[in-house]
Amino acid sequence: MKLVLASASPRRKELLAQIGVRFDVNAVDICEDVLPGESPVPYVTRVALAKAEAGYALAKPQQVVLGADTTVILDGNIIGKPQNQADAVNMLMSLSGRTHQVITAVALVGSEQTHSFVVTTDVTFRTLSREECELYWATGEPADKAGSYGIQGLGAIFVDHINGSYSSVVGLPLSETAELLKVADIEIWHTEEM
Numbered sequence: 001m002k003l004v005l006a007s008a009s010p011r012r013k014e015l016l017a018q019i020g021v022r023f024d025v026n027a028v029d030i031c032e033d034v035l036p037g038e039s040p041v042p043y044v045t046r047v048a049l050a051k052a053e054a055g056y057a058l059a060k061p062q063q064v065v066l067g068a069d070t071t072v073i074l075d076g077n078i079i080g081k082p083q084n085q086a087d088a089v090n091m092l093m094s095l096s097g098r099t100h101q102v103i104t105a106v107a108l109v110g111s112e113q114t115h116s117f118v119v120t121t122d123v124t125f126r127t128l129s130r131e132e133c134e135l136y137w138a139t140g141e142p143a144d145k146a147g148s149y150g151i152q153g154l155g156a157i158f159v160d161h162i163n164g165s166y167s168s169v170v171g172l173p174l175s176e177t178a179e180l181l182k183v184a185d186i187e188i189w190h191t192e193e194m
Ligand SMILES: Cc1cn([C@H]2C[C@H](O)[C@@H](COP(=O)(O)OP(=O)(O)OP(=O)(O)O)O2)c(=O)[nH]c1=O
Pocket: 006, 007, 008, 009, 011, 012, 028, 032, 051, 068, 069, 070, 071, 072, 102, 144, 145, 146, 147, 149, 150, 151, 152, 169, 170, 171
């Protein structure tokens, strides 16, 4: 079996390459709107499956397709990507000095199999000032990110500690994804080009 990553995210490509997986990419564009009354785990699972299924529609025979979706949850509510500066600053200030959850769903779709799982990580921010949130917006980093921050980038300075999977917060939980790839007979740890 050969793997396709259904993602336009450079972060997910880097994470999957980090564990020595060989894959092609089918960039897909899925509507990520939350349905009325939809809870966080069903939501991320549905979107990850939709990405994998859209990628599978473009796939060749003998290919299985991986899709993922990451979102931020505060007090049980889904916090998506920011619309503008005010939205991003408000999101960041609501996360200030508190613990929120980052959940990533991963889905794998093939001709004879569909699997999905969700990984939840607690992330605790130190206290932030409105001014530093405004300066952070001006860097351009928060714009395409759930929760308006990137733990792997400049936003690292906001994070006091995490409890869970770092790679899941960035966009793809590597330990759990490797287990899923084994089930689908996809090799990891290719080393000859490293
Ligand atoms: C919380 C957090 C989110 N993010 C990112 C990960 C995800 O890419 C993004 C959430 O959006 P997603 O919709 O999960 O992914 P995407 O739109 O970037 O890519 P695609 O749908 O094509 O696969 O936020 C970080 O990079 N770092 C973080 O610390």
